[in-house]
Amino acid sequence: MSGRRSVALLSALAFGYAFLYLPIVILIVYSFNDSRLVTVWSHASLRWYAALLENQQMLDAAWLSLRIAAVSATVSVALGTGAAFALQRLKPFFAQRGYEALALMPLIVPEVLIGLAMLLLFVVLGDTIGWPERGATTIALAHASFGMAYATVVIRARLTQLDPALDEAAAILGATPWRTFRRVTLPLLAPAIAAGWLLSFTLSLDDVVVASFVTGPGATTLPIVVFSSVRLGVSPQINALATVIVVLVAVLILTATLMTRPGQRDGRRA
Amino acid sequence: MMANGGAGETPVIRIEGVAKSFGGVPAVAGVSLDIARGEFFCLVGASGSGKTTLLRLVAGFETPDQGRVLIDGEDMSSRPPYARPVNMMFQSYALFPHLTVAENVAFGLEEERRPRSEIRERVFAALAMFDMGAFGARKPHQLSGGQRQRVALARALVKNPKILLLDEPLGALDKKLRERAQLELVALRERVGITFVMVTHDQEEAMSMASRIALMRDGALCQVGTPRELYDAPQSRFAADFFGVANLFGGRVTEAGAAVDCAEARATLAVADACTQGADVTVMLRPEQIALSKHAPAAPNVLTGTLGNVVFLGNAYVCHVVLDSGKAVQARLSPADMAKLGALATGDRVHVSWEPSAARVLTS
Numbered sequence: 001m002s003g004r005r006s007v008a009l010l011s012a013l014a015f016g017y018a019f020l021y022l023p024i025v026i027l028i029v030y031s032f033n034d035s036r037l038v039t040v041w042s043h044a045s046l047r048w049y050a051a052l053l054e055n056q057q058m059l060d061a062a063w064l065s066l067r068i069a070a071v072s073a074t075v076s077v078a079l080g081t082g083a084a085f086a087l088q089r090l091k092p093f094f095a096q097r098g099y100e101a102l103a104l105m106p107l108i109v110p111e112v113l114i115g116l117a118m119l120l121l122f123v124v125l126g127d128t129i130g131w132p133e134r135g136a137t138t139i140a141l142a143h144a145s146f147g148m149a150y151a152t153v154v155i156r157a158r159l160t161q162l163d164p165a166l167d168e169a170a171a172i173l174g175a176t177p178w179r180t181f182r183r184v185t186l187p188l189l190a191p192a193i194a195a196g197w198l199l200s201f202t203l204s205l206d207d208v209v210v211a212s213f214v215t216g217p218g219a220t221t222l223p224i225v226v227f228s229s230v231r232l233g234v235s236p237q238i239n240a241l242a243t244v245i246v247v248l249v250a251v252l253i254l255t256a257t258l259m260t261r262p263g264q265r266d267g268r269r270a
Numbered sequence: 271m272m273a274n275g276g277a278g279e280t281p282v283i284r285i286e287g288v289a290k291s292f293g294g295v296p297a298v299a300g301v302s303l304d305i306a307r308g309e310f311f312c313l314v315g316a317s318g319s320g321k322t323t324l325l326r327l328v329a330g331f332e333t334p335d336q337g338r339v340l341i342d343g344e345d346m347s348s349r350p351p352y353a354r355p356v357n358m359m360f361q362s363y364a365l366f367p368h369l370t371v372a373e374n375v376a377f378g379l380e381e382e383r384r385p386r387s388e389i390r391e392r393v394f395a396a397l398a399m400f401d402m403g404a405f406g407a408r409k410p411h412q413l414s415g416g417q418r419q420r421v422a423l424a425r426a427l428v429k430n431p432k433i434l435l436l437d438e439p440l441g442a443l444d445k446k447l448r449e450r451a452q453l454e455l456v457a458l459r460e461r462v463g464i465t466f467v468m469v470t471h472d473q474e475e476a477m478s479m480a481s482r483i484a485l486m487r488d489g490a491l492c493q494v495g496t497p498r499e500l501y502d503a504p505q506s507r508f509a510a511d512f513f514g515v516a517n518l519f520g521g522r523v524t525e526a527g528a529a530v531d532c533a534e535a536r537a538t539l540a541v542a543d544a545c546t547q548g549a550d551v552t553v554m555l556r557p558e559q560i561a562l563s564k565h566a567p568a569a570p571n572v573l574t575g576t577l578g579n580v581v582f583l584g585n586a587y588v589c590h591v592v593l594d595s596g597k598a599v600q601a602r603l604s605p606a607d608m609a610k611l612g613a614l615a616t617g618d619r620v621h622v623s624w625e626p627s628a629a630r631v632l633t634s
Contacts, residue, residue, distance in 0.1 A: 168331055169364035171351040173378035173425070183377070187368045 024246060031239035038234045048240040055237060058225060062241075065222040068136055069204035072143035076200035077193055079144070080151025087152070088159050104153060106146035115213030118142040122214055134216030142214045143207060147200030154199060154260060158192035191259040198256040202249050280343045282307040282432060282465045283328060288337035290323055297323040299489035300337070305482075310459050311467045312476040314512070315486035321469045324486070325435050328467065330354050342432060352381075357431035361438040363422040365410040371421050372397065372406035378429045396428040397421075416447050427462060436468040440475065452479055473513050477501070485509055501556075506634045510554045517555040517599045523547050523631075530631065536595035540570040543631035552632040557602035559628040562589055562611060562620055569623040575599070577618045591622055 030038060034045035052058060083103055106114060122138050125131060132138050166188070170180040186193075208223035215224065222245075226238055281304035290298045298320040305311045313321040326332045328339055330351035339346045346354055357378075365374050375396050379389045397403045400420035410418055419439065426434055439455070440448045456479050459466045470476050476483050477497040485492040485500065485508075493500060493509045504510035507518055519539065521532030526547040531538045539553055566572055578590035578598070587608045589601045601622060603611075614620070 163362050163364055165360040165362050165364035166366060168329075168351070169358070169360060169366070170377070171331075172329055172354075172356065172358045173429070174352045174381035175377075176350075176352055179381065184366055184368075 027239055028243045028246065030236065031243040033236060033239075036236065038236050038239065048236045052237050052240045052244075057220075058222070058237070058241065061220050061222040061225040064136060064219065065205055068140045068143065068221060069201045072140045072147050072204045073197045073201035075140070075144035076147030076151045077155075077197045079148040080155050080196055080200075081189070081193060083148065083152045084156040084159050087156055104149050106149040107153070111207070111209040114146060115142070115210040118145065118210060119213045134214060135219035138214040138216065139211050139219060139221065140204075142210050143200070143204040146210070147203055150199050150203060151193075151196030154196040155189060155192045158189055158260070162188055195256040195259040198252045198259075202252050202256075205245070205249065279306065281305055282309075282342055283467070284340040284343075285324070285328070286337050286340065288324070288327055288334045288339065290327060290332055290334050296489050298327065298334075301489070301491055302337075303484060303491065303494065305465060305467060307465055308459075308463060309465055309467075310456060310479060310481045311465070312480035312483045313467065313469045313486060314471065314473055314476040314483055315492075317471060319486040320489035321471075321486045322437060323489075325358075325437055325467065325469045328433070329356055329358050329435055355432040356435060357426040357429060357433070358435040358437065359422050359426045359439050361441050363410075363418050363442070365418060365421060365425070367410055369409075370406065371402060371408050371410065371413070374410070374421060375425045375428050378425065382429065392428055396424040399427075400424045415442055415444075416451070419443065419451065423458070427464075431464065433465045433467060436466060438469055438471070440470075448475075455479060477513065485512060503630060504554065504632065507552050507554075507632055510552075510630070510632060515557050515600055515602075517557065517560070518632075519553040519555075519597070521551060521553060523549045523551055534595060534597045535573055535593060537571075537573060539629065540626040541629050541631050542627040543629070545631045545633065549633060554630040554632050555599075555624055555628065557588065557600040558586075559624050560599065560601035561607075561623050562591070562601050562603060563623065564611065564614075564618070564620060566621050567623050570626050571629075572621050572623045574619065574621055577614060577616055577620050579616065580614065589620075591620060593622070 030041070031048060032044045032046065033041050034047055035042040087100055087103065118138070118141075122132060122134060122141075126134070132141065162185070166184055167180055170184045171177070175183060206223065208221075208227050211221050211224055212227075215221070222241075226241065229235065230238060283303075283305040285301055285303040288298055288301050289296065301320075301324060313324060315321045323332060327334055328341075330346065330349060333347075341355060365371075366377065369377070372393050375393045376389050379392060384392075393406070394403070397406055400423060402417065402420050402424060405413065405417065405421075410421065413421065419442070422439075436455075440451050443451055452475060455466070455468075468476075468479065477500075480497060482494065482496055483500055484494045487508055493505050495503075497513075500509060501513050504513065504516075507516075510516040510518065519530075519532040519534045521530040521534070521539070523529070523545045524531045524538060524547070527544050528541065529538050530541055530545070530551060530553050532553060541553060545551055561567070561569075566574075573593050573595075575591040575593040578592055580590070581588040585605070587603045587605065589603060591599050591601060593599060599622060
């Protein structure tokens with residue numbers, strides 16, 4: 001590679017990263033700003049982090065969000081693992097592409113529509129069987145519905161890479177299908193399942209659109225609190241909170257990426 | 271076709287009229303076969319001939335549409351793979367990537383719920399048998415192809431199965447390693463004494479390793495016999511062509527058990543095999559049974575032709591001859607016979623000849 005070309009490439013890279021991360025960097029920098037005005041720098045302080053810790057409404061919302069995210073991620077992964085297996089095992093019998101596209105629909109349908117559709121479903125369910133009551137449960141269910149689609153993609157990708165002879169090797173060595181699943185398939189899928197869980201968790205933690213549609217009285221998630229408080233005027237507390245969330249989400253996404261990175265040799269077909 | 275192994279004794283594998291099709295396409299069509307204890311049995315055939323499906327039916331990975339598989343006289347129809355006294359070595363070896371070498375070998379014993387101390391001893395012994403004792407703590411991806419193959423064998427044999435099934439076990443090895451592994455597998459079978467059933471598409475591999483071979487074609491058995499029988503006495507053009515090189519002349523019997531009129535050779539050939547008058551047959555000659563000479567020899571079957579290429583193989587010469595009828599034949603001569611012939615050049619007129627008893631008459 002010539003020197004000139006590498007300079008050009010490096011500039012392109014620098015510009016790309018700046019475009020992506022400059023807003024976030026500014027947000028993080030200003031979270032350490034002492035000023036009451038978000039856009040005016042006075043001097044560095046942890047004032048807004050301290051204020052955040054005393055904001056009970058914010059902390060309750062954060063705790064609720066984390067719980068909803070954990071529940072919906074767990075449901076997503078359980079359903080996603082099942083779906084990935086079904087897609088894989090029934091491959092020869094179904095026009096799999098059609099069904100696969102159906103399972104992955106939430107990836108492409110706009111969130112507003114998902115939110116609306118979920119709300120309609122919950123209203124109808126509430127009228128007919130009296131469950132679920134709108135609130136944390138409905139948010140978790142709605143999040144699990146699109147989280148499952150993401151989890152399915154991640155787990156399915158891993159499943160297709162596994163040598164089908166591994167299952168047969170376990171069987172011929174005396175393992176029943178259930179033992180084979182526990183001793184061979186599940187450990188080999190574990191990184192993908194963990195990655196799918198983290199992905200669903202993050203998506204749930206971020207979501208404001210779907211949650212606004214399906215939430216009920218008393219269940220206010222963190223993104224909803226942030227969104228509504230910004231409308232009343234931006235408090236620098238939001239910057240502090242955003243910094244905490246960015247760091248948390250970045251760590252989770254990074255972990256998920258590392259767990260599924262290519263070049264991991266375990267269990268791949270030769 | 272029924273091929274009996276040891277007389278009187280219960281065959282270790284009995285396949286009775288087994289048929290299996292996938293989506294309406296028959297993969298195995300009515301196969302019956304007995305395999306005797308202690309055989310090194312090879313299933314050979316081109317891809318799609320049903321050999322792998324037959325192996326998987328014995329393992330229990332497929333259930334037959336018709337017929338049944340008996341192991342040691344016991345019907346296996348209702349037994350899943352994990353309840354059969356069979357083990358298998360896979361083409362990909364299928365070592366569990368998340369487990370160490372020792373854990374891989376221990377897997378089957380753990381499923382049998384053997385005591386820990388016994389598992390440790392048997393794993394140790396199995397790895398030692400394959401010179402893999404020092405590699406117990408490695409993961410499969412840290413091993414070479416040959417080492418993985420040995421671990422796969424150790425894992426398959428540690429449970430002392432009655433039968434070891436091998437699906438193209440040497441397919442992943444390079445040529446040099448492959449030849450050594452062939453000898454090792456044959457020696458291994460003699461040492462452990464259990465029955466080996468191997469699938470391969472490689473006829474030379476089957477010939478050099480098997481005690482008996484079943485040649486498969488279109489899901490059916492084409493011929494079953496020792497390597498010698500399949501080479502010296504093939505029963506069909508297909509079998510003759512599959513094992514080694516065959517010179518084939520199509521014709522019609524003009525004198526029962528004595529003469530065949532072959533249009534392809536533009537001659538009536540003298541034969542010694544049994545055949546009925548008027549039947550359409552093929553006369554088969556192996557290249558090493560054909561003699562070459564410059565002058566017409568005094569022999570019952572002499573054809574003339576033009577010498578084409580002569581290929582030197584080190585221990586033999588292969589001479590390509592185009593007969594006057596236009597048919598190309600191959601003759602394989604030892605260096606001594608070649609020397610006796612004297613100087614020969616491409617384009618020279620030559621005579622090919624053979625004894626009637628050297629030719630086989632194939633009825634299909």
